[in-house]
Amino acid sequence: LSATATATAATLAVLPVQVAAFERVSLIAIPANVVVAPLYEGSVLVAAVATFVGTVEPLAVVLRPVLAIVPAAFIWVVRVFAAVPAAEFPVTAPLLVGAGWYVGLGVIVWWLDRRPGPPQVLEHGARSGLGWSVGLATVAIGLWLLVLQSPDDRARVTVLDVGQGLAVLVEDRGQAVLIDTGPPDGVVVSALPGRIGRLDAIVLTHSDSDHAGGLGALIDRVEVGAVLASERTRGELERETGVPLVGSSFDIGDEIGLGERTTIEVLSPPLATAGRGHESDNDGSLVLLVTIGDRRILVTADIEERAEQWLVESGQELGADVLLVPHHGSKSSSTQEFVAAVDPVVGVISVGGNAYGHPSAEVLARYSEVSLYRTDVDGSVVVTSDGERLWVRGER
Numbered sequence: 001l002s003a004t005a006t007a008t009a010a011t012l013a014v015l016p017v018q019v020a021a022f023e024r025v026s027l028i029a030i031p032a033n034v035v036v037a038p039l040y041e042g043s044v045l046v047a048a049v050a051t052f053v054g055t056v057e058p059l060a061v062v063l064r065p066v067l068a069i070v071p072a073a074f075i076w077v078v079r080v081f082a083a084v085p086a087a088e089f090p091v092t093a094p095l096l097v098g099a100g101w102y103v104g105l106g107v108i109v110w111w112l113d114r115r116p117g118p119p120q121v122l123e124h125g126a127r128s129g130l131g132w133s134v135g136l137a138t139v140a141i142g143l144w145l146l147v148l149q150s151p152d153d154r155a156r157v158t159v160l161d162v163g164q165g166l167a168v169l170v171e172d173r174g175q176a177v178l179i180d181t182g183p184p185d186g187v188v189v190s191a192l193p194g195r196i197g198r199l200d201a202i203v204l205t206h207s208d209s210d211h212a213g214g215l216g217a218l219i220d221r222v223e224v225g226a227v228l229a230s231e232r233t234r235g236e237l238e239r240e241t242g243v244p245l246v247g248s249s250f251d252i253g254d255e256i257g258l259g260e261r262t263t264i265e266v267l268s269p270p271l272a273t274a275g276r277g278h279e280s281d282n283d284g285s286l287v288l289l290v291t292i293g294d295r296r297i298l299v300t301a302d303i304e305e306r307a308e309q310w311l312v313e314s315g316q317e318l319g320a321d322v323l324l325v326p327h328h329g330s331k332s333s334s335t336q337e338f339v340a341a342v343d344p345v346v347g348v349i350s351v352g353g354n355a356y357g358h359p360s361a362e363v364l365a366r367y368s369e370v371s372l373y374r375t376d377v378d379g380s381v382v383v384t385s386d387g388e389r390l391w392v393r394g395e396r
Contacts, residue, residue: 007033016098039074160191163352165210173259186217204229205301207236283307293387308338329359
């Protein structure tokens, strides 16, 4: 009972901070914390012991299998709870809602503390410190909440779960740009967040159906400001559909700004030198760099080895915090030189059920030191940033 009460109090106390930081609310936090708490405490104890034992190698070798049991059990239990269906759901709330939560929580605890109950034996006639403890805790947590930025003040890049295809939503300061539109089944319409009623622009990296096939469904359902694409892609799509695209060409060096913090810039393909290295549809894909303050996200569409080689040799700064893995993880892409040049911390593969073997096991091995997300496993992958810090999560 005591463990449950402690877990409940802790969960209620940090709920607004959790929403502000992660935009998620767990439905099983209390039972999970009750089960996990002893294992967590045991893991801390093991870590303390390991700090000293680790300096004596023979002893560390002997004790390691025993000491590893508790941390391993801790991780296993956490994963079991994390895998529970519908264990959490997305939530966003203004800062005032969090402040109101703490005010309400403080009032409830104050009222409970004032209720008549069994007499308490206190030294020197002092009153219970519960009210003061709750008050101090409320002030402390409220200050932490003020330090955290509201999710509404962060830029957001969402790799939408559209199956075997690509659609990337970039949002900042009330503006929204969609890079590619997914396959022809129009799944991109349901994948878009409900808050999106208008797209300032759609950028098409190339004309393949898994990247541009959802354009018609989007235009029918969502207000679109402009459709941007290379001259090559525009010509191909207009010939296929017979409908002229409203917008302008979008080529190397061009840039879209979403407020002062976020830009989308074209890095490839080159115009004057576009030859054998970019003659295929895949290598002719627009490569886009999304910059949010100091953070960089590289969107590579379906480029393959030749286009990757050109980018590495072009002298452009390719380093990025997040890399959208080229061509859905195809073995024809993600050369070691290219991955090394980008040197990402996080990789995202947009992939669904397919007959191509995407993503290739060989390619996955090249990202062994990268935090890797997959839309077929993690659902839509959301990257948020305030221009300095970066948060990544899957919605599944």
